[in-house]
Amino acid sequence: MGKIGFNNAEYIRLQSENIRKRISMFGGKLYLEFGGKLFDDFHAARVLPGFEPDSKVKLLMEMKDEAEIVIVINADAIEKNKRRGDLGITYDLDTLRLIDAFRGVGLYVGSVVITQYTGQHLAKAFEKRLTALGVKVYRHYSIEDYPSNISLIVSDDGFGKNEYIETERQLVVITAPGPGSGKMATCLSQLYHEHKRGIKAGYAKFETFPIWNIPLKHPVNLAYEAATADLNDVNMIDPFHLEAYGETAVNYNRDIETFPVLSAMLKKILGESPYKSPTDMGVNMAGYAISDDNAVCDAAKQEIIRRYYNALCTLRQGMGSQSEVAKIELLMNQLNISVDDRPVVKAALQKSELTGAPATAIQMNDGKIITGKTSSLLGSSSSMLLNVLKELAGIPDEIQLLSPKIIEPIQKMKTGVLGNHNPRLHIDEVLIALSICAATDDYAKKALEQVPKLKGLEAHSSVILARIDEQTFKKLGINMTLEPKYQTKKLYHN
Helix, strand or coil: CCCCCCCCCHHHHHHHHHHHHHHCCCCCCCEEEEECCCCCCCCHHCEEEEEECCHHHHHHHHHHCCCCEEEEEHHHHHHCCCCCCCCEHHHHHHHHHHHHHHHHHCEEEEEEEEECCCHHHHHHHHHHHHHCCCCEEEEECCCCCCCCCCCHHHHCHHHHCCCCCCCCCCCCEEEEECCCCCCHHHHHHHHHHHCCCCCCEEEEEECCCCCCCCCCCCHHHHHHHHCCCCCCCCEEEHHHHHHHHHCCCCHHHHHHHHHHHHHHHHHHEEEEEEEHHHHHHHEECCCHCCCCCHHHHHHHHHHHHHHHHHHHHHHHCCCCHHHHHHHHHHHHHHHHCHHCCHHHHHHHHHHHHHCCCCEEEECCCCCEEEEEECCCCCCCHHHHHHHHHHHCCCCCCCHHHHCHHHHHHHHHHHHCCCCCCCCCCHHHHHHHHHHCCCCCCCHHHHHHHHHHHHCCCEEEEECCCCCCHHHHHHHHCEEEEEECCCCCCCCCCC
């Protein structure tokens, strides 16, 4: 892992303190729209070294007696079987996963809201499934000319037609499986209903990126643009904040564009808007928790290069766009960085050229680079993994952690019984074989003990990897990038 540049404990303290201030500001109840991932926020962990991926959940756990979760899902996303790119599961299944995850850490899930509901067949089926599982479900409907027709939206024929979500606690966290689910509209609809019932309530956004109180072109903020290149998000100076306070603040285009409409809605619901700028709406204390700016700058630059490789591979797989690649290239030019600033790239390509086969390289915390080559028994990533574990454990290079006698029966099982075409062991298979050997072999045991030390290391492969290897690298916490080319010319790769 690189140098720590972020104080996670201070961040949680400041963020919790400011959420409680917002609750008090609105008279005791707050609808808090949560942007980004609540669980496993690895982007934040990569660009803010020291940020823990589950920081947001830890924060909510500190407030669990005050908070409840409402999960919002768009009916059209259910109907179209929309999937999360990182997990590969549909939004409806991810909703179930999120409910289990929240309950698993002791957080109360109050209900699920299906937005943009028009009686879609799969949405009705999902509603029935949730109800059978004992989960409260509410319907929110499409509103004509949303968000421009404010007089219709903020009326009994607009928000008033939505079902009122029965909530029990003073902090209501509105989250979703992904973007475009209708989180903000759900918050505003609830404010309308609460106001009609004489209940004081307010709205705020839990934000992480862009960080409003660091420079517009700071690498951390540019890394956010790289991460959202497919959405074409652009960081901007918040003109409303500058006009109201004479203070420069960074926000992004969608929030700035929608602020006048949002402000008008809040004014119509509450009598006056509590916010003078979109930056005002956000509860975002991340900038105050940066402890080493150089460390976060270096980490963010590496993240942009990683995003560049990801965009190249997605394009190669026929699922991305050239415009996404071009945008990240522009960000790299702004920071004067290139793939040459990622040492493992050159090492992997040189090893591949030398051997005439795919190769993988990984960089240790001390800067040393370990490589792995393709053999008849192991793929290059599996070979690299064993080599780096030996290096971490101080095991001589000539020692075989897995002998051919161990590998060959596994290969026979893969090809002869399970019908796999590739006999070489994947990373997960290598780790399982190593675990078995560790019961009787001290070298294998010592190597296996080093696995936790792989977290945060940087690696690169000269070819696109099999999905199982990519997933295993993620589980190990290794930041892997891939050259945008396949080992073979087949059309189907898995």
